[in-house]
Amino acid sequence: MADGAKTLKLKRNPMPKQDEHERRRNFDEVALGYTTETAIDEASRCLNCRTAFCKAGCPVNIDIPGFISCIVKGDFASGIRKIKATNALPAVCGRVCPQEEQCEKQCVLGRKGDPVSIGRLERFLADWEAANSAIQRPTLAANTGKKVAVVGAGPAGITVANDLKILGHDVTIFEALHESGGVLTYGIPEFRLPKAIVRREVEYIKSLGVNVVPDYIVGKTRTVDRILQEFDAMFIGAGAGLPWFMGIPGENLNGVYSANEYLTRVNLMKGFLFPFYSTPIKRPARVAVVGGGNVAMDSARTSLRLGADESHIFYRRSRNELPARIEEVENAEEEGVIFDLLVLPTRLIGDSTGWVREMECLRMELGEPDASGRRKPIPVEGSDFRMPVDAVVVAIGNSPNPLIPMSTQGLDIGKKGNINVDEATGRTSRHNIWAGGDVVTGAATVISAMGAGRIAAASMHKYLMGEAAPEQRPV
Amino acid sequence: MYRIVDVKHVVPNMHELIVEAPAVAESVQPGNFVIVRADAQGERIPLSVADWDRDAGTVTSVFMQVGASTAKLARLKAGDTIPTYAGPLGRGTAISKFGTVICIGGCYGIGSIYPVARAMKEAGNKVFTIIEARSSFLLYWRDKFKDVSDGVFEITRDGTAGKKGHVSAIPELLQSKGIQPDLVVVNGCTFQMMRVSTITRSPGWKTIVNMNPIMIDGTGMCGVCRLSVDGQTKFACVDGPDFDGHKIDWDEFLARRKSYSPEEVEPLRKSGCGSHAGCGGKEQGR
Ligand SMILES: Cc1cc2nc3c(=O)[nH]c(=O)nc-3n(C[C@H](O)[C@H](O)[C@H](O)COP(=O)(O)OP(=O)(O)OC[C@H]3O[C@@H](n4cnc5c(N)ncnc54)[C@H](O)[C@@H]3O)c2cc1C
Ligand SMILES: Cc1cc2nc3c(=O)[nH]c(=O)nc-3n(C[C@H](O)[C@H](O)[C@H](O)COP(=O)(O)OP(=O)(O)OC[C@H]3O[C@@H](n4cnc5c(N)ncnc54)[C@H](O)[C@@H]3O)c2cc1C
Ligand code: SF4
Ligand code: SF4
Ligand code: FES
Numbered sequence: 001m002a003d004g005a006k007t008l009k010l011k012r013n014p015m016p017k018q019d020e021h022e023r024r025r026n027f028d029e030v031a032l033g034y035t036t037e038t039a040i041d042e043a044s045r046c047l048n049c050r051t052a053f054c055k056a057g058c059p060v061n062i063d064i065p066g067f068i069s070c071i072v073k074g075d076f077a078s079g080i081r082k083i084k085a086t087n088a089l090p091a092v093c094g095r096v097c098p099q100e101e102q103c104e105k106q107c108v109l110g111r112k113g114d115p116v117s118i119g120r121l122e123r124f125l126a127d128w129e130a131a132n133s134a135i136q137r138p139t140l141a142a143n144t145g146k147k148v149a150v151v152g153a154g155p156a157g158i159t160v161a162n163d164l165k166i167l168g169h170d171v172t173i174f175e176a177l178h179e180s181g182g183v184l185t186y187g188i189p190e191f192r193l194p195k196a197i198v199r200r201e202v203e204y205i206k207s208l209g210v211n212v213v214p215d216y217i218v219g220k221t222r223t224v225d226r227i228l229q230e231f232d233a234m235f236i237g238a239g240a241g242l243p244w245f246m247g248i249p250g251e252n253l254n255g256v257y258s259a260n261e262y263l264t265r266v267n268l269m270k271g272f273l274f275p276f277y278s279t280p281i282k283r284p285a286r287v288a289v290v291g292g293g294n295v296a297m298d299s300a301r302t303s304l305r306l307g308a309d310e311s312h313i314f315y316r317r318s319r320n321e322l323p324a325r326i327e328e329v330e331n332a333e334e335e336g337v338i339f340d341l342l343v344l345p346t347r348l349i350g351d352s353t354g355w356v357r358e359m360e361c362l363r364m365e366l367g368e369p370d371a372s373g374r375r376k377p378i379p380v381e382g383s384d385f386r387m388p389v390d391a392v393v394v395a396i397g398n399s400p401n402p403l404i405p406m407s408t409q410g411l412d413i414g415k416k417g418n419i420n421v422d423e424a425t426g427r428t429s430r431h432n433i434w435a436g437g438d439v440v441t442g443a444a445t446v447i448s449a450m451g452a453g454r455i456a457a458a459s460m461h462k463y464l465m466g467e468a469a470p471e472q473r474p475v
Numbered sequence: 476m477y478r479i480v481d482v483k484h485v486v487p488n489m490h491e492l493i494v495e496a497p498a499v500a501e502s503v504q505p506g507n508f509v510i511v512r513a514d515a516q517g518e519r520i521p522l523s524v525a526d527w528d529r530d531a532g533t534v535t536s537v538f539m540q541v542g543a544s545t546a547k548l549a550r551l552k553a554g555d556t557i558p559t560y561a562g563p564l565g566r567g568t569a570i571s572k573f574g575t576v577i578c579i580g581g582c583y584g585i586g587s588i589y590p591v592a593r594a595m596k597e598a599g600n601k602v603f604t605i606i607e608a609r610s611s612f613l614l615y616w617r618d619k620f621k622d623v624s625d626g627v628f629e630i631t632r633d634g635t636a637g638k639k640g641h642v643s644a645i646p647e648l649l650q651s652k653g654i655q656p657d658l659v660v661v662n663g664c665t666f667q668m669m670r671v672s673t674i675t676r677s678p679g680w681k682t683i684v685n686m687n688p689i690m691i692d693g694t695g696m697c698g699v700c701r702l703s704v705d706g707q708t709k710f711a712c713v714d715g716p717d718f719d720g721h722k723i724d725w726d727e728f729l730a731r732r733k734s735y736s737p738e739e740v741e742p743l744r745k746s747g748c749g750s751h752a753g754c755g756g757k758e759q760g761r
Contacts, residue, residue: 264696353730
């Protein structure tokens, strides 16, 4: 395979997957992962470019040709070490990064054929490391005596905790829910990201000595300022909060869910195991999901696994504009999710007991590009139609979590409720508070939240080591 | 893990839950609630706070056994532990000097109105407390209210204590005592809060209700606790749970609250509560 005389291999190795008829009824992971042979073969496609464009496409600048050449040599331990130098959660990112928009988009092979499957190779190494108990613990710097509070155990908070712990600080994460992981735990379903992986990552940072306090709602259990009486600095990674609704009649009917509610009932509360787990979940026959992102795909595919006969995605633009990862759109299509594209719901109609029964919609066509560069959907006059539904899942986005902005003085808050920060450092308008991830950007990606965490951690470290002596703390 | 200090059976089907949770006890205010899980597979259920001891680090709730989760809580003994006790959540009842405040409690709300009455009294209000139940044997904490009120009135449906009837008798009761309310605060079952809001509308008494929709996270993430207030969607866990009772879309609220009845209530419809889960007895489960 890696025999020196390189001929371009234009086709990538496909990802082995669970059979589509089987998997649409179970919650097991869909993508099974490369075997060692496939991984080495895929790795051997990489040209090991001197100027690696792929690396520039990765928000945390992983040494991509570096780790891939380790795979070619069969030196998996060195490969994973190269990844972990800049990415604390490779098993997660390898699975859920929108690679086609990031690292793989820039890969030179993509100009002539398929790009190298960078994400799948990253996942391969992370899974290899876990399977072989080869997890290497970094050496921690000597204790600095500085205490850092991290709000939220999502990808942003976990990254900050990891980095600052390694740098010798004393780190405590306060997490509102009873389980850590943020969206990785309550949002992204098991069949895409097994929860065992998320738990493993959380256990790992705990094993470094990070203190994780669950059921602790910052802003409520204690205010930010009260916590800062005992800590030198704080990072806020509180993620996304209140779901948006469409603002059409009937949205408060029974059977209408936000995607957050729907997915939380299933993922965090294990509603699919009701009544063994005691949180119930409905199992309607005809489900309509509104939206076109990852969240919508996850909701539609979850409803199939809960036994829906039909699961529809309603999206107001065309397939080209779907914001979800391509791979997940294809998975959804294979599993039988029906895509009703260029359709806009206008009204939900209930029965006499307050349950949703029908959805009224308008057909759309694409006009000129709008501010986002995508072609703007325009309603087609007289095209309205109704469709019978038993449940509607609204997956059109969230505003940032409101609890901390509501309860904290002096934090500069943006129009949409997001926390404003200095982009280069992640620092907020308060001198000892940093923030990053979805609470700053609105719903984005796992890797961008981690990237923000990394930037904030570096800036916090500088501050902790330089500016603030412990005695300056207000007590 | 949170240690159970005690679970006391106060009146039939109603239990007092005292939990050691110093962080919650430190910040709790009247009108707040906590999210509780009884065991590792448990649902997250909201319970209002009914009392606390900041020094001892304990918090008290009163709950009615209506379904699986409250049944698990009722079986706990002093010394047991529960995995989740998160809070205090919600904005808490706005306390200030209003003048004459009427605090109305029914069902578990007899418990949770207690700290409201206490705080209203401390803020310098004239406080009258009204507690209501089907029968005298369902009233509890009757003595506790005396210290925090200028008057305590009881209403029972069968007339075995206080005035016979239900909350619709309140205007008459107050008029007969010459009491003119500046504010009415109601805690308890949904029907009771709705009825009080209906009867206080025509005399124009401002009425605050402590809403109890279905919740999951309680932190403003999932959106299940939404309700329409003055034509706008609000989220009870972060915007409330106290709202102006005259502005709530009650029909919609009642329909939403029942949405899991077929799964949860039907198998357990023996608890025979007169007034909880949607003023239960009479609500025909779907
Ligand atoms: C269904 C779904 C699918 C997705 N799929 C993908 C995908 O395929 N690829 C991808 O890259 N991205 C995906 N995303 C987006 C991605 O998950 C998020 O961008 C990312 O998780 C943001 O990380 P975060 O750390 O900022 O916040 P979160 O992951 O939201 O974590 C925030 C944490 O803070 C806690 N918290 C909030 N408030 C408080 C408080 N006051 N006190 C204490 N704790 C608090 C929360 O409980 C939570 O645990 C998806 C999102 C969803 C919802
Ligand atoms: C802010 C708030 C404060 C509350 N305070 C108290 C309290 O102090 N004492 C008390 O006894 N009860 C209180 N409740 C109601 C209590 O949460 C429910 O009775 C409890 O969740 C029922 O759980 P279960 O498993 O025993 O019953 P279930 O089997 O879950 O349901 C029984 C009935 O309760 C309704 N219900 C189910 N889940 C909820 C939920 N999460 N919230 C509201 N209703 C629900 C169901 O629709 C059904 O009618 C409060 C609710 C809220 C939102
Ligand atoms: S972290 Fe994401 S963007 Fe970076 S190399 Fe891995 S898959 Fe690509
Ligand atoms: S751009 Fe593609 S071929 Fe070049 S180093 Fe990166 S992954 Fe390999
Ligand atoms: S309970 Fe989830 S948003 Fe209020």
